[in-house]
Amino acid sequence: xxxxxxxxxxxxxxxxxxxxxxxxxxxxxxxxxxxxxxxxxxxxxxxxxxxxxxxxxxxxxxxxxxxxxxxxxxxxxxxxxxxxxxxxxxxxxxxxxxxxxxxxxxxxxxxxxxxxxxxxxxxxxxxxxxxxxxxxxxxxxxxxxxxxxxxxxxxxxxxxxxxxxxxxxxxxxxxxxxxxxxxxxxxxxxxxxxxxxxxxxxxxxxxxxxxxxxxxxxxxxxxxxxxxxxxxxxxxxxxxxxxxxxxxxxxxxxxxxxxxxxxxxxxxxxxxxxxxxxxxxxxxxxxxxxxxxxxxxxxxxxxxxxxxx
Numbered sequence: 001x002x003x004x005x006x007x008x009x010x011x012x013x014x015x016x017x018x019x020x021x022x023x024x025x026x027x028x029x030x031x032x033x034x035x036x037x038x039x040x041x042x043x044x045x046x047x048x049x050x051x052x053x054x055x056x057x058x059x060x061x062x063x064x065x066x067x068x069x070x071x072x073x074x075x076x077x078x079x080x081x082x083x084x085x086x087x088x089x090x091x092x093x094x095x096x097x098x099x100x101x102x103x104x105x106x107x108x109x110x111x112x113x114x115x116x117x118x119x120x121x122x123x124x125x126x127x128x129x130x131x132x133x134x135x136x137x138x139x140x141x142x143x144x145x146x147x148x149x150x151x152x153x154x155x156x157x158x159x160x161x162x163x164x165x166x167x168x169x170x171x172x173x174x175x176x177x178x179x180x181x182x183x184x185x186x187x188x189x190x191x192x193x194x195x196x197x198x199x200x201x202x203x204x205x206x207x208x209x210x211x212x213x214x215x216x217x218x219x220x221x222x223x224x225x226x227x228x229x230x231x232x233x234x235x236x237x238x239x240x241x242x243x244x245x246x247x248x249x250x251x252x253x254x255x256x257x258x259x260x261x262x263x264x265x266x267x268x269x270x271x272x273x274x275x276x277x278x279x280x281x282x283x284x285x286x287x288x289x290x291x292x293x294x295x296x297x298x299x300x301x302x303x304x305x306x307x308x309x
Contacts, residue, residue, distance in 0.1 A: 001177050001199040002030035003093055009061065009075050012042070015092055016085040021067075022075030028061055031089055033219065035237050035255070036200040042089070044082040046165075083165050087175045090199075094177035097123055097141070110147065122158070128184070140196065146184035146206070154191040157182070161198045161218030161236065174198060176218065183207075189214065189230070205242070223260070241276060 010024040020026075029040030034050075037043045037059035044063040045054035054062050055071055063077040063085060070076050079085045103109075103121040110129035115121070120138045127133070128147035137151050140158025151157075157180045164171040178197025182188070182204045189212035196202055197219040204210070205223040211230040216222065220234055223242035228234075232246050235254035240246075244258055247266040258264070259276025269283030281288035 001032065001090075001094060003028070006040075009077070012061075012089070013077055016077070016079065016088045018063075018077055018079040018085060020075060020077050021070045026061070026075040030199075031086070031093075032059070032199045033197075033237075034059075036197075036219065042077065042086075044086040046082040083172065083174065090175040090177040099123070104141075134190075140180070143180045143182070143196075145182045146186070148185045149182055149187070151182075151188045152190040152192075152212070155188050156193045158196045159193060161195050163198060163218065163236070178202065178219065180204075183224075186210075192216075195236075211248075217254070229266070244276075 007028045008024060009020050009022060009026040009028055012028050013020040027040060028042060031042040034043050034054060034057055037057050039058055039060050041059045042061040042063055043054050043057055043059035045051055046065050051068065054064065060074045061077060062074065063079055063082045065079055065082050067078055099122060104123045104125065106123045107121045107125040109127045112130040113127055115133045116135040118135045119133050122139060122141035124142045125139050127145045128149065130147055131145060131149045133151050134153040136154050138156045143158045160176040161174065163174040165174065176196050176198050178199050179201045180194050180196050181201050183206040185207045186204050187209040189210055191212055192210055192214045194202055194204065194216045195218045200219050202216060202219055203221045205226065207225040208222055210228045213231050214228055215233045217234060217236040219236055220238040222240045223244065225242060226240060226244045228246045229248040231249045233251045235252050237255045238252055239257040241258065241260040243261045245263045247264060249267045250264045250270065252270040256270065256273045258274050261277045262274055263279045264270065264285060265279065265281040265288060268281055268285040271284040274280055274285065279288040280286060282291040
């Protein structure tokens with residue numbers, strides 16, 4: 001998330017009520033999660049396990065809950081609760097605005113686009129030309145949709161990230177200030193859910209087709225001309241490269257990459273990054289030929305036991 005202007009760090013510290021280390025005019029351009037940070041961004045860290053990763057990241061401002069040596073060329077925001085204060089910044093720069101109409105007056109809708117009854121279109125949504133949005137689709141604020149996109153009934157674009165911190169009193173939600181971007185010529189089936197990024201964008205690439213009842217979590221980036229079949233669940237911060245085929249009921253863990261032109265057969269469970277250009281099957285997913293051989297060997301175990309007897 002980029003701020004509307006560049007702020008000195010002293011102003012950011014005043015917003016969240018914390019101290020800082022560095023020049024009071026150190027420039028702050030925005031805020032982002034660790035996997036998408038750029039110079040000028042704030043990243044937060046509240047666990048010793050990740051201190052070094054945050055301090056050595058591309059982010060030049062680190063919101064941290066411990067006084068540490070500040071790396072050269074960076075600045076620190078020192079807080080007793082970085083998670084809470086990251087949420088304060090999201091509320092300040094991307095506050096929730098209640099809707100007053102089914103289609104917001106700030107929405108931009110391209111020529112030739114058809115919006116069927118009972119569709120909700122939030123603030124600052126942009127929809128391109130010649131799209132077809134079927135009934136009961138929900139398009140949250142700030143979503144961007146390209147040209148020639150078809151979205152079937154009941155699909156939801158822009159729900160919050162499933163991202164929580166466990167506290168003694170319960171679970172504290174990390175607020176989502178990102179967006180969903182649907183590029184040109186995408187098809188989305190019925191009852192899909194595409195979550196917005198926490199601070200960045202969840203992206204569905206040009207020409208990709210997604211079947212019914214598919215979930216795509218926050219900050220995931222899906223490439224061009226992918227095919228994703230029904231009941232697939234893709235976790236947060238996943239990168240799916242171009243022309244990947246994913247068959248039904250596949251599930252993935254977060255933060256992995258699936259290489260270009262990979263094929264994931266039905267009901268596979270993906271627990272690590274996979275190379276492109278190969279066919280995978282099973283849970284955990286492995287190259288399909290190897291996995292099928294293993295299954296054949298397992299079927300022979302009773303026969304082998306009888307021979308041993």
